Amino acid sequence: MAKKGQKGPGKPFLEWCAENGERGERLANEFREELPTELTYGSDYKAKWKCLKCKHVWRAEVGNRTRSDKPTGCPMCAHNAPPSKTNNFLAWCEKNGELGKKLSREYVDKDEPPTAVTKASKYKAKWKCSNVECKHVWRAQVGGRTKSVKPTACLKCARNALASKTNNFLAWCEKNGELGKKLSRECVDKDKPPTAVTKGATYKAKWKCGRCSYEWRAKLYHRTTSNRPSGCPECNPTGPKQHMKKRRRGE
Numbered sequence: 001m002a003k004k005g006q007k008g009p010g011k012p013f014l015e016w017c018a019e020n021g022e023r024g025e026r027l028a029n030e031f032r033e034e035l036p037t038e039l040t041y042g043s044d045y046k047a048k049w050k051c052l053k054c055k056h057v058w059r060a061e062v063g064n065r066t067r068s069d070k071p072t073g074c075p076m077c078a079h080n081a082p083p084s085k086t087n088n089f090l091a092w093c094e095k096n097g098e099l100g101k102k103l104s105r106e107y108v109d110k111d112e113p114p115t116a117v118t119k120a121s122k123y124k125a126k127w128k129c130s131n132v133e134c135k136h137v138w139r140a141q142v143g144g145r146t147k148s149v150k151p152t153a154c155l156k157c158a159r160n161a162l163a164s165k166t167n168n169f170l171a172w173c174e175k176n177g178e179l180g181k182k183l184s185r186e187c188v189d190k191d192k193p194p195t196a197v198t199k200g201a202t203y204k205a206k207w208k209c210g211r212c213s214y215e216w217r218a219k220l221y222h223r224t225t226s227n228r229p230s231g232c233p234e235c236n237p238t239g240p241k242q243h244m245k246k247r248r249r250g251e
Contacts, residue, residue, distance in 0.1 A: 013062055016041035020066075026052060027065055041066040053077055079120045079143075089142055092119035096146075103145055105130050108137070119146040129154040159200040159221055169220060172199035176224075183223055185210050199224040211235055 010016065013035065017024035032048045039045060043062045050057045056076035064072045081087055089107070093100035093114070107114050109125040117123050121142040129136045136156035144152040161167060169187070173180035173194070187194055189206040197203050201220040208215045214234035222230040 010040050010042045013039050013041045013043070013066070016066060032057065049074075051077060054080075081118060083116055083118050083121075087118055088115045089117050089119050089121070089146075090114035092146065102130055117142050119143065127154075129157060131157055155200070159198070159202050161198050161200065163196055163198050163201075167198055168195045169197050169199050169201070169224075170194035172224065179229075182210060188215070207232075209235060 013031075014028060017028040020027075030049045030052055032050045039062065041062060044064075045062055046059045047062050048057065048059055049065070051074035054074060054076050056074055058075055060072050083089075085091075090104065090113075093104040104114065106127045106129065107125060108128045112123060112125060117125065119142065123142055124139040125142050126137060126139055127145070131154065134154060134157055136154055138155050140152050163169075165171075170184065170193075173184040184194065186207045186209060187205055188208045192203060192205065197205070197220055199220060204217040204219050206215065206217055207223070209232035212232065212234050214232055216233055218230055
């Protein structure tokens with residue numbers, strides 16, 4: 001495949017579009033930037049496109065959009081496509097090896113069968129961990145479990161995972177911007193250093209508020225969760241009373 005500014009296989013992109021009927025006309029109309037010199041229909045240059053149907057703008061290689069075998073289309077339309085006989089979660093599982101087999105086994109939702117949702121669906125399905133020592137049941141979006149980058153997995157297994165050089169609370173803090181810096185400063189637990197626990201641990205660590213200096217204990221995963229992480233109970237007095245502790249200063 002050709003790189004940006006280089007000649008790729010075949011004829012120029014616009015010439016190819018003119019010879020490929022409605023499909024070629026659609027791609028020519030969706031192309032949304034000035035054509036690089038000598039750009040061909042087989043180029044791997046990531047051009048900008050704008051969907052004629054939903055107006056979504058994205059980048060994709062020209063050659064991937066013009067190829068005859070499974071050409072790429074608008075990712076937004078694909079994400080919102082209704083399930084069909086060939087486009088559903090079960091069909092996706094059957095084509096995705098061990099991961100597909102695992103997710104197919106763990107899908108235990110009775111309200112929506114696996115053929116009634118797509119692999120990118122936002123539907124929060126019910127799952128049951130296939131680990132014989134766990135069997136945890138939880139809900140998660142189907143699309144969150146099938147995505148290629150950091151797919152979601154069993155929450156209980158993640159919380160019980162052993163800390164390692166790359167999988168520990170401190171390492172997580174270093175990768176999570178301002179929230180990570182804040183939690184790293186506030187964690188003052190002397191019994192377990194931040195490298196000895198994971199960000200999803202159920203261990204109740206000791207924390208000291210960077211704002212009011214209040215000290216309390218809270219589970220690590222409650223503070224690192226992406227969905228409403230817990231904060232200082234003194235600064236947030238409306239929180240659960242069972243989390244309130246006596247103020248201890250200067251310890």
